[in-house]
Amino acid sequence: MQEIRNYTINFGPQHPAAHGVLRLVLEMDGETIMRADPHVGLLHRGTEKLAESKPFNQSIGYMDRLDYVSMMCNEHAYVRAIEKLLGVEAPIRAQYIRTMFDEITRILNHLMWIGSNALDLGAMAVFLYAFREREELMDCYEAVSGARMHATYYRPGGVYRDLPDRMPQYKESRWHKGNDLKRMNEWREGSMLDFLEAFCKDFYSKVDEYETLLTDNRIWKQRTVGIGVIPPEQALAWGMTGVMLRGSGVAWDLRKKQPYAAYADMDFDIPVGVKGDCYDRYLVRIEEMRQSNRIIEQCVRWLRANPGPVMIQNFKVSPPSREEMKDDMEALIHHFKLFTEGYCVPVGETYSAVEAPKGEFGIYLVSDGANKPFRLKVRAPGFAHLSSMDAIVRGHMLPDVVAMIGTYDIVFGEVDR
Known part of the structure; x- marks a missing residue:
């Protein structure tokens, strides 16, 4: 008897439902997903390194x-x-x-x-x-x-x-x-x-x-109902934030827990959601508006x-x-100096996060006393969410992958950086 094997297909990166340059390699048994392997990096622009070379x-x-x-x-x-x-x-x-x-x-x-x-x-x-x-x-x-x-x-x-x-x-x-x-x-x-x-x-x-x-x-x-269910324990284990976490019933929001501005x-x-499926995450976003x-x-x-x-x-x-610049030469010089050389920031390191629409967007910043960052690291919510793709879509049908990519609300500028 001939052995029936799974087959592999590319979903993206040129796909209207990929929400960016996502190459998703799907291993399938008929219409059922057996494994999903997200390939990122196709939009890599070196933002973090560029920021370290400028004031x-x-x-x-x-x-x-x-x-x-x-x-x-x-x-x-x-x-x-x-x-x-x-x-x-x-x-x-x-x-x-x-x-x-x-x-x-x-x-x-x-x-x-x-x-x-x-x-x-x-x-x-x-x-x-x-x-x-x-x-x-x-x-x-x-x-x-x-x-x-x-x-x-x-x-x-x-x-x-x-x-x-x-x-x-x-x-x-x-x-x-x-x-x-x-x-x-x-x-x-x-x-x-x-x-x-x-x-x-x-x-x-x-x-x-x-x-x-x-x-x-x-x-x-x-x-959407019953599709891409993420239990709260799994959401926390994957480092999910924003709607992805609140849709699973965890009331975590930096605007309340660590208020800023x-x-x-x-x-x-x-x-917050109840079941943690795509439908719950839709309802959470509607109420957030x-x-x-x-x-x-x-x-x-x-x-x-x-x-x-x-x-x-x-x-x-x-x-x-x-x-002031029109009347004072010193003010004019200060203007040019500020926008070309910038300013020196005291030695130290910090992490600053906001409750962005997609989740916790954070900046880890290290200064060595110069006018440009010694190190800048972006904590992008989309990257953490996308890493859970394989665990969540296994056993689902191919069209459900589209619903799942959509509910992640991915933008690849922050995923690839």
Whole structure:
């Protein structure tokens, strides 16, 4: 009798459901997965080594590009690590702005996730709905930093600048005119805080729309309920964080357990799952969007009532204003020196982590007293999660691997580094 052997297939790296350049080597018995071997490194850019060759303040932009869906959260971890070594703290208004933009980033990330994951599993409309709201929030990124994605808005000692007094408006075109144009610019008549207040008020109903499309959808539940079950013990053993851990019923969130920025003053809940399957992780992300919306509303109210500086007056790390540079040659020289040579950071080492949308994003930073890091190591949540792939998908069918990759919410910039 002829022996029947398992066969091996490549899933990716050029695959629309691979969420990046993941090469997954699957050993299969028919449609059943017997073994999954993730191959990473196809996007390796040497970020950690590059950061060790440049002044501290020139590597903030690299953080944006690690997880290009959670940009400002990555900056936050790196900037906090520098601040710890310098022994400085950002002004309270800057802390609230950072908190607000961390949550805007969380919503942006989860909107990308729900759209792309639904698309992977066969639901087209959700992607269009999610990107409708995503475009509104991307305008906030652009308004404060000038860039839609790679903001470099957080700086050691605060943020680049205060919130703008007006939002960019849509101009008349053959696609937008008359009442349609007026409706699109309705929220944009005032300041960014006015815009965010209007957005937050409306966003709860938009999350309800996503749920109407998916939560009780028969096909969605068939693709996610009971798929990729991760018991809490296994989640902890694999070093999982964020939604992957909370979806398994472990209420661990750095914003509550080790508060930073203004999170200690925020009122919000930590959603947790029950079964630890793909469906639970979907529900946790849906509820996280509502909780992030709550936090943004609280930040908007506080920022309206409390004007103040957004950068410390420490000329070792903060640049002079443009007015000062026009009148004072010494200020101009200081500006150039700060952005070319940077500043020397005291000898020491630190680990700084934030609750990024995908999990715990941490920066281990070592300084030898020079103007550039002696060692920088990124603790990326996606790398830890992806390492569990083989243990979780064994015994599942091939389409379930797609659901599992989607629920990991992987971006390969941070996995490969």
